[in-house]
Amino acid sequence: MLWNGIQPNSYTFPFVFKCCGKIGGGGIGRQVHGHVMKFGLQDDVFVHTSIIHMYAKKGDLDSARLAFDKRGSRDAVSFTALINGYVSGGRFDDARKLFDEIPDKDVVSWNAIISGFSQMGRFDEALGLFEEMREEGVSPDVSTLLSVLSACAHVGALDVGNWARSWIEECGLGSNLRLTNALIDMYAKCGDLITARMLFDGIDEKDLISWNVMIGGYTHTSKFKEALDVFRLMQMENVKPNDVTFLSVLPACAHLGALALGKWIHVYIDKHRDSFTNPALWTSLISLYAKCGNIAAAKQVFNEIDSVTLGSWNVMISGLAMHGDAKEALALFSEMIDKGFTPDGITFISILSACSHAGLVDLGRQWFNSMVQEYNIAPKLQHYGCMIDLLGRAGLFDEAMALIESMDMEPDGAIWGSLLGACRIHGNLELGKSVADKLFKLEPNNPGGYVLLSNMYAQDGQWDEVARIRTMLNDMGMKKLPGCTSIEVDSVVHEFLVSDKTHPQSEDIYKMLDEMSRLLEKAGHVPDTSEVFYDIEEKWKEGVVSQHSEMLAISYGLISTKPGTTLRIVKNLRVCNNCHTATRLISSIFKREIIARDRNRFHHFKDGSCSCMDYW
DNA sequence: ATAGGGTTAG
Numbered sequence: 001m002l003w004n005g006i007q008p009n010s011y012t013f014p015f016v017f018k019c020c021g022k023i024g025g026g027g028i029g030r031q032v033h034g035h036v037m038k039f040g041l042q043d044d045v046f047v048h049t050s051i052i053h054m055y056a057k058k059g060d061l062d063s064a065r066l067a068f069d070k071r072g073s074r075d076a077v078s079f080t081a082l083i084n085g086y087v088s089g090g091r092f093d094d095a096r097k098l099f100d101e102i103p104d105k106d107v108v109s110w111n112a113i114i115s116g117f118s119q120m121g122r123f124d125e126a127l128g129l130f131e132e133m134r135e136e137g138v139s140p141d142v143s144t145l146l147s148v149l150s151a152c153a154h155v156g157a158l159d160v161g162n163w164a165r166s167w168i169e170e171c172g173l174g175s176n177l178r179l180t181n182a183l184i185d186m187y188a189k190c191g192d193l194i195t196a197r198m199l200f201d202g203i204d205e206k207d208l209i210s211w212n213v214m215i216g217g218y219t220h221t222s223k224f225k226e227a228l229d230v231f232r233l234m235q236m237e238n239v240k241p242n243d244v245t246f247l248s249v250l251p252a253c254a255h256l257g258a259l260a261l262g263k264w265i266h267v268y269i270d271k272h273r274d275s276f277t278n279p280a281l282w283t284s285l286i287s288l289y290a291k292c293g294n295i296a297a298a299k300q301v302f303n304e305i306d307s308v309t310l311g312s313w314n315v316m317i318s319g320l321a322m323h324g325d326a327k328e329a330l331a332l333f334s335e336m337i338d339k340g341f342t343p344d345g346i347t348f349i350s351i352l353s354a355c356s357h358a359g360l361v362d363l364g365r366q367w368f369n370s371m372v373q374e375y376n377i378a379p380k381l382q383h384y385g386c387m388i389d390l391l392g393r394a395g396l397f398d399e400a401m402a403l404i405e406s407m408d409m410e411p412d413g414a415i416w417g418s419l420l421g422a423c424r425i426h427g428n429l430e431l432g433k434s435v436a437d438k439l440f441k442l443e444p445n446n447p448g449g450y451v452l453l454s455n456m457y458a459q460d461g462q463w464d465e466v467a468r469i470r471t472m473l474n475d476m477g478m479k480k481l482p483g484c485t486s487i488e489v490d491s492v493v494h495e496f497l498v499s500d501k502t503h504p505q506s507e508d509i510y511k512m513l514d515e516m517s518r519l520l521e522k523a524g525h526v527p528d529t530s531e532v533f534y535d536i537e538e539k540w541k542e543g544v545v546s547q548h549s550e551m552l553a554i555s556y557g558l559i560s561t562k563p564g565t566t567l568r569i570v571k572n573l574r575v576c577n578n579c580h581t582a583t584r585l586i587s588s589i590f591k592r593e594i595i596a597r598d599r600n601r602f603h604h605f606k607d608g609s610c611s612c613m614d615y616w
Numbered sequence: 617a618t619a620g621g622g623t624t625a626g
Contacts, residue, residue, distance in 0.1 A: 014618045049619040056620095080620040111621040119622095143622045150623065182623050209624045216625065244625045280626065311626095 008035070010044040017050040029054045030063075042070075049078050056085025076102050080109045087116030107141050115147035123151040127160055140167070142179060149182035153189040161186045181209045188217025193226075211239055216248040224252035225486075225493060228261065241268075243278040250284040254291040257570035257597060260491040262288040266301075283311040290319025293568050293595035293602055310341055318350035323602045324611055326358035345377050352386035356393065357601060364390045379407075385415050392422025397431055413443040420452050424459075432456050447478045485549035485571045489560045496552040498544070503556065512555040517546050519589050520582055528578040545578045550596065554583065558590060566593040574598050584610050 001008060008016075013036055020029040033051055041047050048071060055064035068074070068082045079102045086095035099105075099113045110133045117126035130148050133140065140148070145164050152161040161183075168179050180199055187196035200206070200214045211234045218227035231249045234241065241249075246265055253262035266285055269276045282305045289298035302308075302316045313336045320329035333351055336343065343351075348371045355364030368387055371377050384407055391400040400419060404411050416439040423432035432453060439449040450473050457465040486495045494503065503509060529541035550571055557567040575583075575598045587594050588608035596603045604611035 009618095011618045017619090044618090046619045051619095053620065075620095077620050082620090084620070106620095108621050113621090115621060141621095146622050178623050185624065212624055242625095247625055278625090 002035070008039060008041075010041050010047050013041060013044075013047045014050040017054045020054050029058060043072070045073075045075075045078075049081055052078055053081040053084075056081055056088075059085070059089060061085050061089055061091070074103075076104050076106050076109045080112045083109070083112055084116070087112070087120070090120070092117070092120065092122065105136070105138065107138060107144065110138055111141070111143045111147065114144060114151075118147045118151045118154075121154075123155045123157075126151040127155070127157055130160070142173065142176060145179060146182050149179075149186045153182075153186040156190050158190040158192070161190060177203065177205070177207060177210070181207070181213055184210065185213040185217065188213060188221070191221060193217060193221060193223060206237075206239070208239060208242060208245070212242075212244045212248065215245060215252075219248045219252050222255070224255045225495065227252040228256065228258060228493065243276055243281055246276075247278070247280055247284055250281075250288050254284075254288040255570070256486050256488070256493045257292050257568050258488045258491070258493050259288075259292040259294065259568060260488055262292065264491070279305075279307065279309050280311065283309065283315050286312055286319065287315040290315065290322065291597065293323075293597060293604070295319060295323050295325070310344060310347075313341060314344075314346045314350060317347060318353070321350045321354035321357060322597075322600075323604075324357050326354040326360055329354040330363070343371075343375060343377075345380060345383070348375075348377060349382050349386065352383060352390070356386050356390040359390075359394060361390060361394045361396070381409065381412050381415065384411070385418060388415050389418040389422070392419050393425065395422070395426045397422070397426075397428060401431075411438075413439055413446060413449075416442065417449060417452075420449055424452050424456050427456070427459060429456050429460055445476075445478060447473060447481075450478070481573065483549045483571065483573045485553040485569050487553040487557050487567065487569045489557065494553070494556060496549045496556070498549055499547040500549065500552055503552075505556065505559070508559055509552060509555045512559050513546065513551060516551070516555060516558075516582075516586060520585055523585050523589060525582060525585055528581065545576070548576065548579050550575065550579045551582065554586060554594065558592070564591065566595060568595045568597075570597045572599065574600065575603065580610065584608055 013032070016032050017029065020032060033054075036042050036047055036051065042051075048067070052064050052067045055061070055067060064082055064085050068078060071078055079098060083095050083098050086092070086098065095113065095116060099109065102109055110129070114126050114129050114133070117123070117129065126147065130140075130144070130151075133144070145168065149161060149164055151157070152164065164186075165183055168174060168176070168183070173179055180203055184196045184199050187193070187199065196214065196217050200210060203210055211230065215227050215230050215234075218224070218230060227248060231241075231245070231252075234245075246269065250262060250265060253259070253265070262285070269281060269285075282301060285301045286298045289295070289301060298316065298319050302312060305312055313332070317329050317332050317336070320326075320332060329350065333343070333347070336347075348367065351367050352364055355361075355367065364387065368379070368383065371383070372379060384403065387403055388400050391397075391403065400422070404415065404419075416435050420432055420435045420439060423429070423435060436449055436453040439446075443449065450469050454466050454469040457463075457469070482497050484495055484497055486493050488494075496503070500506075501510075527542040527545055529545055550569060553569045554567060557569070561567070575596060580603070583594055583596065583603075583605050585608060586592070587605035594605040596605065602611070
């Protein structure tokens with residue numbers, strides 16, 4: 001155009017500047033700015049605003065400011081262009097100051113500042129600005145609500161979120177997909193999965209984001225089964241998943257032990273390698289295999305990663321620790337350091353828990369000190385928890401108490417709980433009583449501690465104390481968190497509770513359970529009912545333990561898989577003594593390997609023995 | 617005819 005001698009006018013330049021922003025190359029914007037001066041168009045408001053915007057977008061805030069200052073009449077539009085530059089440059093105080101100077105703030109300027117704060121994680125300030133906006137009588141629009149809902153989702157501001165929902169309905173925007181997706185995410189993150197699901201089911205044409213927020217909502221509230229159910233629906237509707245989808249589905253598979261589905265995802269990612277480049281996917285896959293008990297597959301994925309991240313080292317090391325393979329966990333840890341990676345707090349949780357599972361007291365102490373002194377990592381509650389657990393299990397109660405007293409934070413229930421567990425193992429009733437008091441003050445409604453203390457009184461023969469605690473528990477209406485075990489058969493996850501009769505094949509499951517009991521008795525198994533906490537007759541207690549959720553899951557596994565197939569079960573609590581002994585025997589009676597994951601770690605049952613060596 | 621603002625995971 002210039003070579004042909006055709007004069008550009010004030011309409012030309014805004015288009016040209018828009019392109020400058022897109023190609024972003026070096027001094028092109030400045031050159032075009034020169035042409036503007038040459039043609040004397042610098043006073044046109046449209047041209048001038050696009051100059052400010054161009055510099056702001058390039059991150060050249062000084063030039064943007066200079067252009068802005070030259071302006072005769074400043075309107076909301078020019079302010080907003082500059083504010084945007086300050087926001088993306090992280091200069092919030094300057095942005096906020098400029099914003100307050102705008103004489104005639106309109107929706108777009110409010111949106112710029114609100115979304116700026118929201119995107120930078122300053123959600124409370126974003127919501128505060130939204131409040132101000134409403135007070136000043138400026139009507140929000142779709143963009144405002146998208147930013148506001150995102151902020152509500154992050155800080156759990158359900159009240160503002162509810163307001164947003166009624167606003168959306170009043171404006172007749174109920175069918176706006178972006179707004180509905182943002183609402184679903186907000187309700188899910190605020191914990192109201194019912195409303196989130198209702199909105200989700202109401203969408204006719206769901207897009208990928210609708211599916212992702214719904215699945216992610218379930219995963220992040222630990223509703224893993226629901227997450228997988230929605231993923232299945234998504235597949236039935238032929239919606240192509242992306243990395244975000246898998247980053248929500250894989251943890252659900254890992255938690256439920258849904259290994260087959262996880263493997264399917266692994267194959268899918270391999271097949272579409274070009275579109276799945278997010279390194280977090282590999283970390284999730286390692287974690288999946290480790291948590292499903294297939295440590296060999298976890299290692300294989302780990303060894304095939306092109307660029308290893310700290311996260312993948314961490315999950316691999318914690319996987320080995322969970323399996324009780326302290327030696328290999330520590331070896332991998334050395335390798336990681338040799339390769340120049342710096343361990344973080346998460347790495348040390350794995351290292352310390354590996355030492356604790358294996359009873360490596362000296363090494364645990366050593367790494368704890370090295371973490372603090374060499375790596376300058378301030379220990380958190382979880383690190384102290386591992387150390388207390390390690391020292392307590394070894395019976396080193398004085399040292400454990402000294403460590404607790406040295407902490408510069410208040411010990412939590414987990415710490416007192418693991419110390420109480422150690423007291424029970426070593427029959428230290430005296431310390432146990434005072435530890436239990438501390439625990440009850442912190443977590444008066446958690447029945448676990450009461451059960452432990454009552455068990456200790458029972459071991460000591462103090463039956464009146466046992467009765468007193470039981471009555472107290474009953475009076476307080478406390479119930480143990482129900483034990484729940486899941487098993488995956490043919491890619492479907494089946495969940496069982498104690499004495500569960502809801503499974504469609506319930507009749508066959510209980511037939512097999514009778515058979516199991518008969519063979520166990522024949523093998524000399526005497527039911528251990530010491531952990532049953534109801535005041536009922538011994539015979540009934542035996543009935544209860546034989547119908548524990550893990551026994552039902554194993555029974556279902558035995559009748560629904562081919563002989564010799566390894567059974568993988570996942571329990572939400574710690575395995576009880578009776579089930580542990582029974583499972584050991586079942587592995588030899590039925591010639592099945594059984595890999596059980598409990599709350600803390602793995603048990604590999606094979607030929608009548610368990611990898612934890614009955615120490616867990 | 618031309619200028620300023622936008623959702624999902626980690």
